[in-house]
Amino acid sequence: MTKILIIDDEEDVCKYIKLVVKSEWPACKVISANGPISAEEKLKDRGIALIICDDKMPNITGAQILSANKANVGQTKIIMLSCSDDIEKTGRELKRQGFNIVEAIQKPVYPNGLRQLFDLHLND
DSSP states (O other): OOEEEEEOSOHHHHHHHHHHHHHHOTTOEEEEESSHHHHHHHTTOTTEEEEEEESEETTEEHHHHHHHTHHHHTTOEEEEEESSTTHHHHHHHHHHTTOEEEEEEESOOOHHHHHHHHHHHHOO
16 A cells, blocks of 8 residues: 655645545555654654655754654655745755655645646656
8 A cells, every 4th residue: 555644734735635645546545744743753654655745834844854854764755845936946955965855846736736746656
């Protein structure tokens, strides 16, 4: 079973992404983390195929969460999201640090865009 981890401080965003995933890939297991402590615990699961991570959260960035848990993240595919227009820069920096950033996208992300991302990165 394919597992996807969503890291975002906004619970509604997690629910939205989960709804899109489950509508197209009902066999996927989607788990979410709404902060650094929850993310750290869930990143210990070695079976995660894809991480969707918001970069701008209160008191911490997604990049900081990933960096603090680098040993658990390994080469898991990561899609970075942010409302900020510097998300591509963040994605490039994380790639230089050895993370497997497959996309860095500015929010909002619409259902068709999410489906395209999942088609590309869950089916290769």
